[in-house]
Amino acid sequence: MSDRKRARVKEERHRREHKRHKASKHELEKDKTHTKKLSQEVQKLKHVETFYEKPPPGLIKEHEDKPEDCIPAEPGNEEARSFLAHAPTRGLWMPLGKEVKVMQCWRCKRYGHRTGDKECPFFIKGNQKLEQFRVDPAASAAAPRHHLFLLRLGRLRLLLFLLGAPPQQEEEKEG
Structure with missing residues (x-):
């Protein structure tokens, strides 16, 4: 075989192998x-x-959590537990305007109110100013202003007395 023929055969083999590889x-x-x-x-x-x-x-x-489960089932807590058991769970948070309190009183250890609320059996009655503040806190906010007014009026009268000015007749009728 000649060199040309060998080169041609070699080239054909190479092409076939390349095709197989592709x-x-x-x-x-x-x-x-x-x-x-x-x-x-x-x-x-x-x-x-x-x-x-x-x-x-x-x-x-x-397990479905019930709202009344947060209050222990002890005597004295029945009212709070029954209210929470029948309160609506969907829609309004405050059922019919009644306040739902899930808290324990420190004095009587019952649930549904706090220390100092009127629902507590140990609520102290007799202090009219304190009870008035609990009922109407806005009324007690106006009371210190009137007290300050009377205090300033007394100081002015004292100052006028010390200066030697005669007291006015209108002030005597008021006082």
Whole structure:
């Protein structure tokens, strides 16, 4: 064989091997894309099984908390517990304008009021100023102004007396 013929045969072998190599690369890429598609389909099926076929987590309640459970079931707390048991849980927070107090009194240890509320059996009666403040706090806000007015008026009278000015007749009628 001549050198030309050997070179031609060698070149043909090289072309055939190159074609085989290209074909195998192409087949590998096809296999990869096919496996990706299959894995995506499997993931979709798993998602359908886990998400759509099971009920949502909030639908099945294992233990439902009741509002009256925060107050212990002891004698004396029945009224507060029964009110919370029958109070509406949806819609208005303050049922029919009645105040719901989930707190314990420090004096009587009962639930539903605080120390100093009128509902407490140990509520101290007799201090009219304190009771008036609890009933109408705005009225007690006006009282110090009147007190300051009378105090200033007394100081002015004292100052006029010290200066030697004669007292006026209108002030004597008031005082």
